[in-house]
Amino acid sequence: MNTTTTQGVTVTVTTNYLPDYSSPGQEHYVFAYKIDIRNNGEYTVKLLRRHWYIYDANGVTREVEGEGVVGQQPTLEPGDSHQYVSGCNLKSGLGKMRGTYQMERLVDGKEFTVDIPEFTLVVPYRLN
Template identity: 40%
Template sequence: MSDEYQITVEAEAFFQEQYSSIENDQYAFAYRVTLRNSGRHPARLQTRHWIITDAHGQTQEVRGDGVIGEHPHLQPGEEYSYNSGSSLRTPYGTMHGSFQMEADDGTAFDAVIPLFHLIAPRILH
């Protein structure tokens, strides 16, 4: 698919100590995702697919409709950001995936969510 249909995705995670319980192997993370329509056609986010992997290699896949109850519609050059969260049983993990988009002309395409790290502080040296 050409660059006519392109959504650029950036994500950043933050450890949430106040919602974590290290004694119980519960590590909470918030993350902020920004989507930017870097293509030439308006497009709407339809669904999401996340792959979440902990430090033991345990993988969880999450699929769903929209993001945080919304289906953002992005004009060329427009951005949309949202915050959400995830929890792991280990102090380290990764997330990546894709958003399934639909351009106003009916063209369906994926916006890749690059791999990013979930890291509790003072865990890795």
């Protein structure tokens, strides 16, 4: 589990390898990641956009950017949290992801960037 806090917004990530959706013989490894976004600040915030960097151990880097997360732009009151699950695939069984969320403080419309902590994606047998 990886966690980071930026301007009162805490982001926690947990990951899982999905062997039932993977085909190692065809260089296709699928991972799920669960994100928990918690507003520990004093203002209501809204998640506007996400920006991801996905690094595969084979040297390929992908960049993903867009509105919201899994089709939503959640609004978080102080003390609220939002969880979602998403996934990615790699050609190797080893990689990492990191990124940011673009958030808006609703009281004054000020936008700010929240860091998503870097986390690894690794097939369990590669750890031995």
